[in-house]
Each structure stands twice: as C-alpha cells, then as structure tokens.
Amino acid sequence: MTTKQAWRPWGVLAWFAGILFVLPVLWMVLTSLHSESDAATNPPSIAAKLTFQGYAEFFGATTGVSPWPPLLNSASASIGSTVLVLLLSVPAAYALSIKPVRKWSDVLFFFLSTKMLPVVAGILPIYLVAQYTGMLDNIWFLILLYTSMNLPIAVWLMRSFLAEVPKEMLEAAAIDGASLVTTLRKVVAPVAMPGIAATSLICFIFSWNELLFARVLTGVVAGTAPVFLTSFVTSQGLFLAKVCAAATVISLPVLVAGFTAQDKLVQGLSLGAVK
Amino acid sequence: MIGISRDGRAALAYLAPAALVLIGLLGYPIYQLVLISFYDYGQEQVSGGAPLNWLGLGNYAKLLSDSQFWTVLAQTVGFAACCVLGTLLVGAALAVLATRVRAVPRALLFLAALGAWATPTVAGSTVWLFLFDANFGLVNEVLGLQGFSWTYDRWVAFGLVAAQVVWCSFPFVMVTLYAGIKAIPGEVVEAAALDGASVPRTVRSVILPLLRPLLVVVTIQSVIWDFKVFTQIYVMTGGGGVAGGNLVLNVYAYQQAFAASEYGLGSAIGVVMTVLLLGFTAIYLRALRRSGEAL
Numbered sequence: 001m002t003t004k005q006a007w008r009p010w011g012v013l014a015w016f017a018g019i020l021f022v023l024p025v026l027w028m029v030l031t032s033l034h035s036e037s038d039a040a041t042n043p044p045s046i047a048a049k050l051t052f053q054g055y056a057e058f059f060g061a062t063t064g065v066s067p068w069p070p071l072l073n074s075a076s077a078s079i080g081s082t083v084l085v086l087l088l089s090v091p092a093a094y095a096l097s098i099k100p101v102r103k104w105s106d107v108l109f110f111f112l113s114t115k116m117l118p119v120v121a122g123i124l125p126i127y128l129v130a131q132y133t134g135m136l137d138n139i140w141f142l143i144l145l146y147t148s149m150n151l152p153i154a155v156w157l158m159r160s161f162l163a164e165v166p167k168e169m170l171e172a173a174a175i176d177g178a179s180l181v182t183t184l185r186k187v188v189a190p191v192a193m194p195g196i197a198a199t200s201l202i203c204f205i206f207s208w209n210e211l212l213f214a215r216v217l218t219g220v221v222a223g224t225a226p227v228f229l230t231s232f233v234t235s236q237g238l239f240l241a242k243v244c245a246a247a248t249v250i251s252l253p254v255l256v257a258g259f260t261a262q263d264k265l266v267q268g269l270s271l272g273a274v275k
Numbered sequence: 276m277i278g279i280s281r282d283g284r285a286a287l288a289y290l291a292p293a294a295l296v297l298i299g300l301l302g303y304p305i306y307q308l309v310l311i312s313f314y315d316y317g318q319e320q321v322s323g324g325a326p327l328n329w330l331g332l333g334n335y336a337k338l339l340s341d342s343q344f345w346t347v348l349a350q351t352v353g354f355a356a357c358c359v360l361g362t363l364l365v366g367a368a369l370a371v372l373a374t375r376v377r378a379v380p381r382a383l384l385f386l387a388a389l390g391a392w393a394t395p396t397v398a399g400s401t402v403w404l405f406l407f408d409a410n411f412g413l414v415n416e417v418l419g420l421q422g423f424s425w426t427y428d429r430w431v432a433f434g435l436v437a438a439q440v441v442w443c444s445f446p447f448v449m450v451t452l453y454a455g456i457k458a459i460p461g462e463v464v465e466a467a468a469l470d471g472a473s474v475p476r477t478v479r480s481v482i483l484p485l486l487r488p489l490l491v492v493v494t495i496q497s498v499i500w501d502f503k504v505f506t507q508i509y510v511m512t513g514g515g516g517v518a519g520g521n522l523v524l525n526v527y528a529y530q531q532a533f534a535a536s537e538y539g540l541g542s543a544i545g546v547v548m549t550v551l552l553l554g555f556t557a558i559y560l561r562a563l564r565r566s567g568e569a570l
Contacts, residue, residue: 010372010375010376011376011377011380013372014372014373014375014376014380014381014383014384015380015383017369017372017384017387018380018383018384018386018387019383019387020387021369021384021387021388021390021391021442021445022383022386022387022390023406024390024391024394024399024402024403024406024442025387025390025391025394027402027406027413028394028398028402031402031405088292088293088296089293091289091290091292091293092289092290092292092293092294094289095285095286095287095289095290096286096290105560105564107290109556109557109560110294111293111294111297112495112556113553113556114297114301114302114305115499116499116548116549116552116553116556117301117304117305117308117545117549118503118524118525118528118545118548118549119503119505119525120503120505120525120526120528120529120532120541120545121308121525121528121532121541121542121544121545121546121548121549122301122304122305122308122545124308124311124321124532124538124541124542125303125304125305125307125308125311125542126300126304128307128321129303129304129307144296144300145300147296147300148296148297148299148300148301151293151296151297152297153492153496155293156492157492160488180285180289198454202447205392205393209393209395209396211395211396211397211506212505212506225395226395226396226397229395229397229398230397240405243398243401244398244402246398247394247395247398247399247401247402250395250398251390251393251394251395251398252393254389254392254393255389255390255393258389258392258393259385259386259389262385262389265450265454266450266453266454266457267454268454269450269451269454269455270454270455270457270458271458
C-alpha cells in the first residue's frame with residue numbers, strides 16, 4: 001500500500017503511541033544507569049547522576065561471577081536451534097506448498113498442535129526424559145527442545161513464503177533432473193531468502209528469551225542468560241539497577257539484530273502474506 | 276493415507292524429519308503427561324522411592340469436582356480472551372499507523388516493538404511492577420495516585436497483567452501485519468478508491484480478506500500464548516494474587532505439581548489445557564474452512 005502523504009494527526013498519534021510503548025524499555029535503560037539508592041527513591045529521580053555501577057556488577061565486579069558462560073550458552077542454544085529449525089522446516093514447508101500433500105492443512109494442524117502442550121505441565125515428563133537419557137544440564141538438549149518449540153510456527157510461515165516460488169521454475173528444475181538440495185539451493189532459496197531470514201530472526205528471538213525449559217533443565221554448566229537474570233531478581237528494592245543493567249545487556253543482541261534487520265524482516269514476512 | 280505417487284512419497288520424505296523431531300520431543304512428553312495424570316504421582320514416585328498407585332480417572336474426578344478449578348478455568352478463558360483481543364487490536368492499529376507515517380515516527384514505532392520483543396519476560400514483568408509500584412512507581416507519580424496498589428484488587432491486578440501481556444505480544448502481530456499490508460499491491464487499493472469505496476469499506480472488503488491468512492496465524496498464535504500465560508502472573512501477582520484470586524490454569528498447574536508435589540493432579544490440569552486448546556483451534560480452523568478458502 002503506498003501512501004502519498006502522511007496525514008498530520010497520524011504522525012502525532014504515532015509519536016504518542018511510540019513513546020508510550022517504548023517507555024518501559026527507556027525506563028529500564030535509565031534505571032540501569034543509576035546507582036542502587038537513586039533507583040529506589042521516591043519520587044523516581046529522572047535526573048539522578050549516571051553511573052555504570054550496575055553494569056560493572058552485572059559483569060561480576062564484586063561477586064566475581066562472570067555472565068559470559070550463560071550469554072554464550074544462550075547464543076549457542078538460539079543459533080543452534082535456529083539452524084536446526086531451518087534444516088527441518090524448509091523441506092517440510094517445501095512438501096506442503098510446492099509438492100502439495102493432500103490434506104496439507106491437517107498436516108499443518110498436527111504441527112501446530114504440538115505447541116499446545118503447556119510447558120509448566122509438560123516440563124515434568126520432559127525432565128524425566130532428560131534424566132533418563134543423561135541429558136540434564138546439557139546445552140544440546142535445550143537446542144533440541146527449542147527446535148521443536150519453534151518448528152511449528154516456522155513451518156507455517158515458511159509454507160506461505162515458498163508458495164511464492166514460480167511453479168515453472170520448479171518444473172524446469174525437475175526436467176533437468178535436479179536433486180532436492182540443488183532445487184532448494186538454486187531455485188527456491190533466491191526467491192524465498194528474505195522469508196527464510198525473517199523466520200530465522202523470529203526463532204532466534206523466541207529461543208533467546210525462553211526461560212521455563214532452561215530454568216528446570218539446566219544447571220551450572222548449561223544455564224542460559226534468562227536463567228542468570230532470574231538469579232538477580234532475588235529481592236526487590238536495592239538491586240533494581242543491577243537487574244535493569246542485566247536485562248538491558250540481555251535484550252541488546254535482539255534489539256540490535258532486529259533494528260538493523262527490520263527492513264529485511266518486513267520484506268521477508270510480506271512474502272506470501274497476500275494470496 | 277497420502278497418495279503413493281513418486282511425488283507423494285518424496286513429499287512424505289521431506290515431512291518426516293520435522294514430524295519425527297516433534298513426535299519425539301513433544302509427542303512423547305504428551306503421552307507421558309497423560310500417563311502420569313492417571314497415577315497418584317508425588318515426590319516419592321519421582322525419586323522412585325514409592326510404588327506407583329493407579330488412580331484411573333481419580334485425578335480428573337478430583338479436579339472437576341473442585342470449585343476452585345472451575346473459577347480458575349473461567350478466569351483463564353476470560354483473561355486470555357481479553358489479552359488476545361487487546362494484542363490483535365493494538366498490533367493491528369500500530370501496523371496501520373506505521374504504514375501511514377513518515378520514516379522517523381515509523382522508526383520509533385519499530386523501536387518500541389523490538390524493545391518490547393527483546394526484553395526478557397521476567398525483566399519486563401519486573402520493570403512493569405516497579406513502574407506501577409504503589410509508592411515508588413512512575414505511573415502513580417504522574418497520575419497523582421501515591422499509595423494506590425495496582426496488584427491488590429483482583430480485577431485491577433488482572434488488568435495490569437493483561438496490559439503487560441499485550442505489551443509483550445503486540446510486536447509479533449504488528450510486524451507481521453505491517454508486512455502483510457505492505458504486500459498489498461497499491462493498485463488494488465487505488466482501484467477501490469476510484470470505484471468510490473470509502474476507507475472503512477476498502478478495509479472491510481479489500482484489505483481484510485487479503486490479510487486473512489496472516490490474521491489466522493497471528494490469532495491462533497496469540498490464543499496459544501495467552502491461554503498459557505505463566506511468567507507475568509507468577510512474577511507480577513506474586514504467584515497468583517491475594518488468596519489465589521489471580522490464578523490462571525498454568526500457574527494453578529504449577530502450584531499443584533511443584534508446590535504441592537501432586538504431579539498427577541498437575542498433569543491432569545495440563546491435559547485439560549491441551550485438550551481445550553486443541554478443541555478451540557480445530558473448531559476455529561473448521562469454521563474458517565467452511566466459510567470459504569482453505570485457511
């Protein structure tokens with residue numbers, strides 16, 4: 001939809017809504033830069049002195065506990081599961097959109113239905129499986145779980161992206177006797193790439209912020225950043241600046257990745273959005 | 276079964292890996308969940324110190340005859356419905372807004388969306404709790420409501436948590452719908468305008484039908500998320516509110532399973548939730564299919 005000129009009230013409304021919705025994040029960043037005593041004053045001191053004390057605490061200035069292992073664990077869990085999701089969802093979506101399976105919507109429903117297991121109730125059986133297979137506190141188990149967590153939505157999104165690939169190009173590839181891998185790489189990928197990138201970013205964000213599985217299934221070795229964060233939220237009040245600093249650092253990778261890739265994200269998601 | 280043509284067999288082969296991973300990692304736990312819900316399964320059974328005691332449908336009977344369960348179920352459905360509606364309305368409104376403004380306010384809207392999306396739920400809930408703190412909070416300061424507690428009254432607390440849930444989940448809806456609106460060819464909208472269609476009419480008859488596949492995805496996603504809200508209620512109402520007034524099913528299941536070590540009962544709640552979600556989605560998809568296009 002093209003807009004020839006922006007209507008003034010829309011602009012005002014956008015500024016108002018944008019500021020309102022960004023406020024919690026701004027407040028979090030501001031608090032992270034205050035000292036603990038300023039962060040807990042009444043009224044909230046917006047003009048208080050800025051300090052990096054909270055960040056120093058987060059990086060273990062006094063406790064000596066480094067946040068890097070959990071951050072790296074989060075990175076491996078998010079990136080590893082995103083790669084696996086792509087490897088599994090592209091062929092599945094290809095089968096559902098390009099080589100149409102009869103009753104494909106039932107297959108999609110099956111994929112989606114696995115998302116309906118409430119994590120809280122499902123965590124005990126999953127814990128028992130992990131215990132039984134010796135995979136407790138193992139980052140690979142988390143990678144597999146995040147893969148299955150994101151797979152349904154990835155297949156669903158990807159199916160509509162792949163439907164954008166012209167049928168004639170696929171037929172030509174088939175006549176030339178191209179294998180699945182060649183077809184995917186040479187014909188499908190160029191068209192569907194923005195969609196694949198958008199799906200990856202979405203899966204990355206969901207894995208990066210996942211807490212419940214990580215909390216129950218990991219310990220000292222494989223603990224992720226959100227688990228590390230909850231260890232900061234021990235008591236209220238004087239630790240607020242530290243908690244906000246931790247949350248800001250943990251949010252930063254997603255924020256930076258998302259903001260720099262927002263055009264790609266939109267371009268990708270708009271593939272196959274309208275049929 | 277699916278056709279046995281060469282294509283059909285190939286398609287099956289492409290679907291199999293994804294399906295196997297899902298069955299292995301989620302199907303098996305669901306099976307275990309159902310199994311555990313038939314037993315008296317407590318701490319001793321988890322550690323293997325006591326034999327299993329088969330209850331059959333005992334846990335379900337106990338659950339269905341408990342008036343608290345029905346209260347919590349009604350609360351969960353109402354709460355989830357409000358959250359889904361709020362998320363869709365806010366997400367759609369901001370998506371439309373983003374298509375209508377210049378680059379700078381649009382960047383601000385995207386920054387707000389990505390900020391909300393990037394903030395870990397625990398941190399987001401904690402920050403909101405402090406923003407709305409009775410004595411120290413910025414919100415009470417601005418509104419002149421010092422001393423007013425947002426988490427004491429049951430409905431006010433539900434409202435606050437719902438607002439937080441909407442704030443957490445509007446970004447996915449906004450970004451997806453924004454992309455969808457961008458993908459609508461300009462000529463379609465212009466043609467409608469040339470035919471003299473009003474703006475609401477254009478939205479209803481041209482834009483909404485085109486966006487339908489996307490709306491279905493975001494609606495189902497939101498329903499699944501909001502029916503299973505856990506972190507926000509747990510953090511913001513201190514584990515279920517004053518006298519459990521803010522319990523939703525997921526937190527209730529957690530209380531039964533982990534706090535009370537009644538894993539069998541907790542599993543039964545989980546099974547009930549899964550069945551309700553499955554039923555809702557199946558009916559919704561069927562209704563959509565009956566009313567026209569596939570999905």
